[in-house]
Amino acid sequence: VTITLSRRTFLVVVAVVAALVATGAFASWSVSTSGSAYSKAGSATALVLSDASASTTGDLYPGGSGALKLKVANPNSFPVRITAVSLTSGGTITSTSASCDSAGNGVSLTNQSGLTLDLAANASATVFSISGAVQMSGSSPNACQGAVFTIPVDVTATSN
Amino acid sequence: VKALLITAVLALVTATNGAASWSTNVSGGGRGSAATLAGGGAGPAATVSGTITKSVTLTWTARTLSNGTAVGGYVIRRYDSSGAAQTVGPSCSGTVTATTCTETNVPLSVPIVSPYWTYTVQPKQGSWAGAESSGTNVTV
Numbered sequence: 066v067t068i069t070l071s072r073r074t075f076l077v078v079v080a081v082v083a084a085l086v087a088t089g090a091f092a093s094w095s096v097s098t099s100g101s102a103y104s105k106a107g108s109a110t111a112l113v114l115s116d117a118s119a120s121t122t123g124d125l126y127p128g129g130s131g132a133l134k135l136k137v138a139n140p141n142s143f144p145v146r147i148t149a150v151s152l153t154s155g156g157t158i159t160s161t162s163a164s165c166d167s168a169g170n171g172v173s174l175t176n177q178s179g180l181t182l183d184l185a186a187n188a189s190a191t192v193f194s195i196s197g198a199v200q201m202s203g204s205s206p207n208a209c210q211g212a213v214f215t216i217p218v219d220v221t222a223t224s225n
Numbered sequence: 226v227k228a229l230l231i232t233a234v235l236a237l238v239t240a241t242n243g244a245a246s247w248s249t250n251v252s253g254g255g256r257g258s259a260a261t262l263a264g265g266g267a268g269p270a271a272t273v274s275g276t277i278t279k280s281v282t283l284t285w286t287a288r289t290l291s292n293g294t295a296v297g298g299y300v301i302r303r304y305d306s307s308g309a310a311q312t313v314g315p316s317c318s319g320t321v322t323a324t325t326c327t328e329t330n331v332p333l334s335v336p337i338v339s340p341y342w343t344y345t346v347q348p349k350q351g352s353w354a355g356a357e358s359s360g361t362n363v364t365v
Contacts, residue, residue: 127351
């Protein structure tokens with residue numbers, strides 16, 4: 066059977082298919098080594114961040130910098146790469162000491178990009194350490210000694 | 226038709242890029258922690274010199290933060306025998322970054338007024354302060 070399409074009709078069909086892909090109808094996340102396996106983009110699950118306090122090393126001090134610790138699990142069936150970490154817009158860094166925070170704890174986060182923190186498919190909680198990402202000002206209160214800081218972050222990841 | 230095609234291609238490119246990444250916003254996801262500055266310990270070693278005017282040279286062991294980083298400086302204090310803080314001479318006043326200093330023109334420790342002076346050293350790091358050391362009594 067031969068279907069004859071005019072040039073105009075053919076182009077319209079191509080455009081409609083492309084638009085369907087663009088709207089997610091056929092968007093895919095992963096590709097297998099032979100043939101293709103598909104899943105909708107919307108089925109990807111957000112990474113799971115949990116408390117990394119136990120992995121901190123007490124490296125911050127006035128005028129110095131320390132590591133940001135991230136504890137991340139990947140519930141997806143495909144590997145992912147964390148590429149950026151930034152302070153959540155409007156987020157406030159707090160500590161375990163109220164007197165440390167009351168006049169400003171002086172702790173800040175330098176947003177990170179170009180990271181290559183890889184997680185395998187279905188990876189359980191894994192601790193990543195980003196050196197030098199956290200700073201403490203010289204005026205950080207004395208009460209901040211030994212405090213653990215919670216840093217609200219946005220994590221950007223890509224399928225890997 | 227051309228415009229429709231261009232729009233569709235752009236949408237496809239956007240979809241291809243967008244489908245490969247996502248962002249997750251998690252509050253409280255990161256952690257960091259601070260060192261501690263203990264201080265305390267033995268008082269400074271003291272050596273008195275001079276005949277008419279007296280100087281006291283103090284030396285002490287370097288203190289570190291709990292993460293092993295050497296502290297940025299030290300505060301030297303001198304007390305009379307009743308425990309009242311005295312004004313420390315220029316070379317040992319303020320924050321001393323070395324582990325030795327010499328206070329010049331130290332007043333004589335007069336028995337009736339104050340038979341001795343007591344020196345202490347306190348580590349500092351920015352606005353942090355460790356505990357003061359024990360005192361070292363010096364007769365001048």
